Amino acid sequence: MLKHIEHGHMSEAELYESYKIFFGTLVSEPRLKIINFLRDGKKNVSEIMNELKMDQTSVSHNLSRLRKCGFVEMESDGKFRFYKLNEKTILPMMDMIDKHMAKNCIHILHTMKGGDKHGEK
Secondary structure, X not given: OHHHHHOXXXXXXXXXXXXHHHHHHHOOHHHHHHHXXXXXXXXXXXXXXXXXXXXXXXXXXXXXXXHHOOOEEEXXXXXXXXXXXXXXXXXXXXXXXXXXXXXXXXXXXXXXXXXXXXXOO
């Protein structure tokens, strides 16, 4: 993305708006739950609704945002639509995020809950 600024294809303001869209997609707990559920493979809306205890409108709205941002892809199989994570970018990114959180972030959560910086209480 920074190369686009250097070559005049994108302004700095557009870059940071794009970052906000990307990270704004991840800040939603329902979308994170959908992303994590889809890490096990493709699912249809009913499966997502049942597993995550979400209504159809909420699932559809969140899947729409995830699709627009390229996090999720849709496949049709007859009358059913299945959703899966973008295997090239989002699935590896989520694995990297998990590793980063385990090493660098989980201690913050434990500290907030009254433990020490190593997660011990």
